[in-house]
Amino acid sequence: DAKTTQPPSMDCAEGRAANLPCNHSTISGNEYVYWYRQIHSQGPQYIIHGLKNNETNEMASLIITEDRKSSTLILPHATLRDTAVYYCIVRVSPLNTGTASKLTFGTGTRLQVML
Amino acid sequence: NAGVTQTPKFRILKIGQSMTLQCTQDMNHNYMYWYRQDPGMGLKLIYYSVGAGITDKGEVPNGYNVSRSTTEDFPLRLELAAPSQTSVYFCASRPGQTNEKLFFGSGTQLSVL
Numbered sequence: 001d002a003k004t005t006q007p008p009s010m011d012c013a014e015g016r017a018a019n020l021p022c023n024h025s026t027i028s029g030n031e032y033v034y035w036y037r038q039i040h041s042q043g044p045q046y047i048i049h050g051l052k053n054n055e056t057n058e059m060a061s062l063i064i065t066e067d068r069k070s071s072t073l074i075l076p077h078a079t080l081r082d083t084a085v086y087y088c089i090v091r092v093s094p095l096n097t098g099t100a101s102k103l104t105f106g107t108g109t110r111l112q113v114m115l
Numbered sequence: 116n117a118g119v120t121q122t123p124k125f126r127i128l129k130i131g132q133s134m135t136l137q138c139t140q141d142m143n144h145n146y147m148y149w150y151r152q153d154p155g156m157g158l159k160l161i162y163y164s165v166g167a168g169i170t171d172k173g174e175v176p177n178g179y180n181v182s183r184s185t186t187e188d189f190p191l192r193l194e195l196a197a198p199s200q201t202s203v204y205f206c207a208s209r210p211g212q213t214n215e216k217l218f219f220g221s222g223t224q225l226s227v228l
Contacts, residue, residue: 034215043119043205043219044158087157091215103215105150105157 004088009110012082018075020109022088025069031092033064034103035073037084044087044105047073078113085110116141121206121220128196128227136191136223138206146209147189148173148217149181151202158205164189196227 005023012018024033034049048055048062050071055062061074075082087108122137140147145166150158150173160173164183178200180192189208193200206220 032215036217041203041222043207043222044217045219046216049215089215103217104160107155107157 004090004106006086006088006106006109008107009112011112011114012075012078014079014113014115015077018078018082018111018113020073020075020086020088020111021070022073023070024088024090027068027090028092031090033062033068033071034089034091035060035062036087036089036105037082038087038108039081039084047086078111080113080115083111083113118142119206119208119218119220121204121223123223124221125224126226128193128225130196130198130227132196133192133194134196136193136204136206136225138189138191138220139187140189140206140208140218141187142208142210142218143186144208144210144218145186146211147183148207149179149189149191150205150207151175151200152205152222153202161191161204193225198227201225201227 032049032051035047036044038044047059048057050062050064064071085108087105089103119140148163149161152158159175161175161179162173162181164170167183167186170181170183183189204223207217209217
């Protein structure tokens, strides 16, 4: 699976958009980009995932560059409750490998939303 | 649905003691996982299961055992607790092969002294 690089920490003002970058320059054509977040002491929570196209759901938007070497998770109106560690993960779909998921979580980006 | 339920939430063990961390899910998910998370670090996969009766090792399986006798339950066993096993343990599950959306439990904080 492709390796990802994320900044260790970021700050964002409450009410503003939080843009969390992720570099995955070695991504291959059949690898998806997944985002999870972990609020202090809780289990990680799925946010969104995508392959090529930009994706949006009730939590966030995922923007993937045309060359797929990087992506950005956007929280459109960050609140204090969005303070968490955000993990960007790249993973081949299990449909392609026939194996079970072995999602690898790195150290992520610690997002601090401030008043 | 309660989702993924882990018990206990906290536990302190003495070196050499054994215990079982319980994990159960009521979503009829085939895939289940155990991760550990050391302070300030990411999650590391201990064991996983693709269905009842089938288990396999992850990145850090030494010192642990698992079983999967039913779809719902996936207990993690520590036989001879060591200080290096002090960590937060998370159980997770997902429906099948369609995507990687994992559902996590709230975790068990374990200290071995």
